[in-house]
Amino acid sequence: MAPPTHFTLNTGAQIPAVGLGIGTWKSEPGEVRNAVAFALKNGYRHIDAALIYGNESEVGQGIKDSGVPRSEIFVTSKLWNTHQPNVRGGLQKTLNDLGLDYLDLYLIHWPVRLVPNESSELLPVNPDGTRSIDRSWDQSETWRQMEEVYREGKVRAIGVANWSVPYLEQLRKKWTVVPAVNQVELHPFLPQHKLREYCKSLGILLEAYSPLGSTGAPIMSDPEVQKIADAHGVSPATILISYHVNKGVVAIPKSVSEKRISSNKEVIPLSEKDLTVLDGLAGLGKAKRINTPLWGFDLGFDDWYGPTK
Ligand SMILES: NC(=O)c1ccc[n+]([C@@H]2O[C@H](COP(=O)([O-])OP(=O)(O)OC[C@H]3O[C@@H](n4cnc5c(N)ncnc54)[C@H](OP(=O)(O)O)[C@@H]3O)[C@@H](O)[C@H]2O)c1
Numbered sequence: 380m381a382p383p384t385h386f387t388l389n390t391g392a393q394i395p396a397v398g399l400g401i402g403t404w405k406s407e408p409g410e411v412r413n414a415v416a417f418a419l420k421n422g423y424r425h426i427d428a429a430l431i432y433g434n435e436s437e438v439g440q441g442i443k444d445s446g447v448p449r450s451e452i453f454v455t456s457k458l459w460n461t462h463q464p465n466v467r468g469g470l471q472k473t474l475n476d477l478g479l480d481y482l483d484l485y486l487i488h489w490p491v492r493l494v495p496n497e498s499s500e501l502l503p504v505n506p507d508g509t510r511s512i513d514r515s516w517d518q519s520e521t522w523r524q525m526e527e528v529y530r531e532g533k534v535r536a537i538g539v540a541n542w543s544v545p546y547l548e549q550l551r552k553k554w555t556v557v558p559a560v561n562q563v564e565l566h567p568f569l570p571q572h573k574l575r576e577y578c579k580s581l582g583i584l585l586e587a588y589s590p591l592g593s594t595g596a597p598i599m600s601d602p603e604v605q606k607i608a609d610a611h612g613v614s615p616a617t618i619l620i621s622y623h624v625n626k627g628v629v630a631i632p633k634s635v636s637e638k639r640i641s642s643n644k645e646v647i648p649l650s651e652k653d654l655t656v657l658d659g660l661a662g663l664g665k666a667k668r669i670n671t672p673l674w675g676f677d678l679g680f681d682d683w684y685g686p687t688k
Contacts, residue, residue, distance in 0.1 A: 380648060381648060382396070382621065382624045382625050382646045382647070382648055383396055383624065383627075384396055384646075386584055386627065386629060388484075388536050388559040388560070388584060389557055389559050389582045389583070389584075390535065390536045390559055392483065392535060392536060392559075393453075394425065394453055394483075394484070394560075394584070394629060395423070395424045395425035395453055395629075396624045396629055396630070396646065397423070397425065397620060397624065397629070397630050397631070397632070397643065397644050397646060398423070398425030398426060398427045398453070398455070398586075398629065398630075398631040399414065399415065399418040399423050399425065399426050399427065399631070399632075399633070399634075399640065400427045400588065400631040400632055400633030400634075401414060401415065401426065401427065401428060401432060401434060401438060401633060401635075402427070402429060402432045402588075402633055403432065403434070403633060403635060404432070404433075406434065406635060408437075409437070410437075410635050411434045411437040411438060411441065411635065412437040412438075412440045412441040412444065413441065413635075414441065414634070414635040414637075414640060415437070415438050415440075415441025415442060415444075415445070416440075416441040416442075416444035416445045417637050417640055418445075418640050419441070419442065419445035419447045419452065420445050420446070420447070421640065421641055421644075422644055423640070423644060424447075424451055424452055424453055425452070425453040425455075425629075425631075426438060426442070426452065426453070426454050426455070427455050427562075427586075427588075427631040428454065428455060428456045428457075428473075428477065429456055429457035429459070429488060430456065430457065430458070430459045430462070430469065430472060430473050430476075430488075430501075431457070431459045431460075431488065431501060435456065435473055435476035435477050436476045436477070436478075438476075438477055439476060439477040439478035439479065440478075442454070442477070442478075442479075443478065449479065452483075453483045453484070454477070454479065454482055454483050454484075455482065455483060455484040455485070455486065455562075456470075456473045456477070456482050456484075456485060456486075457485070457486045457487070457488035457540060458470065458485065458486065458487050458488055458521070458525070459488055459501060460488060460489050460491050460492060460493040460674070461492075461493045461494070461495045461500060461501055461503065463487070463491075463492040463516060463518075463520075463521045464492070464516075464520075464521075465524075466521060466524035466525055466527070466528055467524065467527070467528060470482075470485060470528055470533060470534065474533070480533075481532065481533055481534065481535060482533070482534045482535070483534075483535050483536065484534065484535070484536045484537070484538060484559065484560060485525065485528065485529075485534035485536075485537050485538075486537070486538045486539055486540045486560065486562055487518070487521055487522070487525065487538075487539045487540065487542075488540050488541070489540065489541045489672075489674065489675070489678075490518050490539070490541065490542055490546050490678060491512060491674045491675075491678070492512070492513040492516035492521070493510065493511055493512060493513070493674070494511045494512075494513050495511075496511055498511070509673070510673045510674055512674050518546070518549070518550060519549075519550055519552070519553035519554070522550055522553065522554055523553070525537045525556075526554070526555060526556045529556060536559040536560070537556060537558065537559060538558040538559045538560030538561060538562070538583070538584075539558045539560070539561050539562075540561065540562035540563065540586075540588075541562070541563055541564075541675070541678065542558075542561050542563070542678075543574065543678055543679035543680045543681075544573060544574055544577045544679065545679035546678060546679050547561070547577065547578075547581075547583075551581075557581060557582060557583065558583050559583070559584060560583065560584050560585070560586055560629075561574075561578050561583050561584075561585055561586070562585075562586035562587075562588055562631075563585065563586070563587070563588065564587075564588055564589050564668060564669060564670050565585065565586075565587035565588070565589075565590065565623065565628065566587065566589060566590050566591070566592060566598050566619060566622075567598065567601070567604065567619070567622065567657040567658070567660040567661065567665075568592065568598055568601075568660060568661050568665050568666055568667040569661060569666065569667060569668050569669075569682065570657075570658055570660075570661050571682070572658070573681075575626075575628075579627075584627075584628075584629065585627075585628045585629070586628065586629040586630075586631060587623045587628050587629065587630045587631065588631055588670075589669055589670060590619050590620055590622075590623060590630045590631070590632050591616055591619050591620075591632055592619075592669060593669045593670065596616065598615075598619055599614075599615035599616055599619065600615070601615075601660065601665070603656055603657075603660060604618055604619060604657070604660075607649075607653050607656065607657070611647060611649075613645070613647060614642060616632070616639070616642065616643060617642065617643075617645050617646070617647060618647075618649070618653075618657075619632075620632055620643055620645075620646060621646045621647045621648075621649055622649065622654065622657050624646045625646075625648065625649045625654060626654065666682060666684070667684060668680070668682060668683060668684045668685060671683070671684065671685020671686060672685075673686055
């Protein structure tokens with residue numbers, strides 16, 4: 380059976396199963412604009428943006444350049460950590476930069492508040508070099524404000540990113556709107572089986588970020604992934620993206636190369652056997668979390684392999 384092209388959010392809206400990730404720190408001017416325009420002209424209808432990527436005005440220009448009507452595009456953005464006490468302000472900056480008057484999905488980027496200071500507005504550090512984190516900040520207050528902008532109609536769905544089961548359990552005590560999405564690092568080296576089950580039980584759709592293993596796409600060179608790719612006559616990237624979609628998860632591979640943007644939207648059906656092999660790779664000693672910012676270590680993930688201070 381052909382894999383789904385869309386999933387249904389708990390709001391009833393449809394979300395395309397593959398989106399273009401544009402979380403790129405080191406792009407040349409115009410690169411993101413071209414990538415977004417090219418992707419939309421070539422069949423993508425889902426863009427994964429965020430304020431911290433520093434390129435939302437280019438994303439907005441790319442959307443305009445494409446000529447694709449706004450109503451046909453699913454646009455996600457994310458509330459940055461320093462804006463947690465002022466969701467409306469963070470959202471307005473994103474909307475202004477994108478040149479849009481609503482988002483299809485707005486996510487809390489991390490369940491962490493960073494306190495801006497003279498060192499930086501977005502990535503502040505304390506005088507001793509540690510991150511300026513406010514661990515006492517109540518995430519349910521951020522969510523309350525997310526629910527407000529949702530009710531006002533500026534965002535058509537709200538969700539979270541990088542939330543573990545214990546964090547969702549805590550938020551659940553206060554939420555009146557169930558998050559539509561949890562966007563997390565997800566790939567065969569970090570399959571997060573428990574989180575997957577938990578989100579499914581609450582009707583929260585998972586989105587897989589870094590589906591190829593992030594910069595340089597390192598998971599593509601895994602021999603088991605390569606073997607499945609050879610058997611299907613496709614590239615390992617297609618297998619890694621199809622893995623998610625076949626499991627009911629959105630994938631948002633990043634590329635600024637026209638060739639790779641085109642090929643990354645191809646999704647093929649995988650057998651139960653293929654999925655079992657891919658699901659089992661982490662258990663064979665290959666487990667790896669790639670995105671490990673300093674503020675992430677005590678967020679309740681039972682598979683944190685990054686720094687702990
Ligand atoms: N919520 C969060 O905290 C969070 C964190 C990280 C990422 N994200 C989102 O997830 C998106 C994807 O994650 P990611 O950027 O970390 O990693 P990724 O999509 O797993 O990998 C991107 C890397 O793979 C390369 N690549 C892409 N397609 C390829 C292909 N077909 N063959 C070979 N190489 C290929 C890209 O290079 P080229 O560009 O040169 O093709 C880039 O170096 C981000 O852009 C962002 O939107 C969210």
